[in-house]
Amino acid sequence: MGLRRVALNLAAMGAVVLGTICLPFIVAFSVVSDALLIRRLARAPCPRCGVALGRPAVESARQCWQEELRRIRLQNPGVRLRVIGKWELVCANCQSTYVVIPSCRNPATLRPGPAA
Ligand SMILES: [Zn+2]
Numbered sequence: 001m002g003l004r005r006v007a008l009n010l011a012a013m014g015a016v017v018l019g020t021i022c023l024p025f026i027v028a029f030s031v032v033s034d035a036l037l038i039r040r041l042a043r044a045p046c047p048r049c050g051v052a053l054g055r056p057a058v059e060s061a062r063q064c065w066q067e068e069l070r071r072i073r074l075q076n077p078g079v080r081l082r083v084i085g086k087w088e089l090v091c092a093n094c095q096s097t098y099v100v101i102p103s104c105r106n107p108a109t110l111r112p113g114p115a116a
Pocket of ligand 1: 048
């Protein structure tokens with residue numbers, strides 16, 4: 001076994017060990033960042049009517065996206081998906097719709113939704 005092969009094996013083992021150690025932190029980070037985003041969006045005023053969007057609207061937008069993602073996964077078994085999350089928020093006061101992309105640089109940005 002050449003030195004290069006040994007190095008490659010060590011690198012692969014290192015990646016597996018590191019991934020196993022880091023996974024709980026990655027999961028915790030994603031849970032916390034989702035919770036912070038939900039709180040921030042819930043407090044954000046609707047750009048059209050100025051009323052706070054509220055937690056129920058944000059939670060339901062997130063849940064809709066998760067159901068959509070589940071549907072996409074079921075339709076594409078065995079495929080490693082690369083999809084961008086998209087929450088469609090509806091203001092409970094004026095029914096304006098907004099799109100939130102949690103993975104973008106400014107996740108709390110409210111973009112006008114399809115029916116806005
Ligand atoms: Zn509104």
